[in-house]
Amino acid sequence: xxxxxxxxxxxxxxxxxxxxxxxxxxxxxxxxxxxxxxxxxxxxxxxxxxxxxxxxxxxxxxxxxxxxxxxxxxxxxxxxxxxxxxxxxxxxxxxxxxxxxxxxxxxxxxxxxxxxxxxxxxxxxxxxxxxxxxxxxxxxxxxxxxxxxxxxxxxxxxx
Numbered sequence: 274x275x276x277x278x279x280x281x282x283x284x285x286x287x288x289x290x291x292x293x294x295x296x297x298x299x300x301x302x303x304x305x306x307x308x309x310x311x312x313x314x315x316x317x318x319x320x321x322x323x324x325x326x327x328x329x330x331x332x333x334x335x336x337x338x339x340x341x342x343x344x345x346x347x348x349x350x351x352x353x354x355x356x357x358x359x360x361x362x363x364x365x366x367x368x369x370x371x372x373x374x375x376x377x378x379x380x381x382x383x384x385x386x387x388x389x390x391x392x393x394x395x396x397x398x399x400x401x402x403x404x405x406x407x408x409x410x411x412x413x414x415x416x417x418x419x420x421x422x423x424x425x426x427x428x429x430x431x432x
């Protein structure tokens with residue numbers, strides 16, 4: 274079995290960062306293509322204090338595009354082919370569908386390492402992807418530091 278296409282789902286968190294770095298090194302060693310992927314979930318609530326305003330889908334799409342572009346600096350990996358993709362929908366559904374449609378050989382993703390109570394209440398995207406993916410899934414548990422979330426808009430302002 275050869276690994277030619279590695280899917281790296283990201284929610285822009287620290288565990289996703291660690292998984293991305295691992296996948297990039299693996300792709301470099303194997304000569305594989307990295308497909309970076311973000312699933313956009315539209316909010317299902319509104320804030321009455323804001324008059325029920327929910328940003329239009331285009332705002333979420335622009336943030337996804339910016340986040341994916343800033344997530345990896347292509348100049349750091351001149352010998353790698355890196356693709357960026359995003360879809361609207363539930364992460365588990367979109368990741369597994371994308372993997373099947375794009376003939377992915379391996380999915381590399383981080384886990385948030387939440388406690389048992391949070392896991393029971395929230396479920397685990399990584400766990401559900403492992404159970405439903407059409408290919409092997411490599412999950413990486415986060416380091417000892419608390420998970421932080423990447424904010425593409427803050428990065429763009431700072432950069």
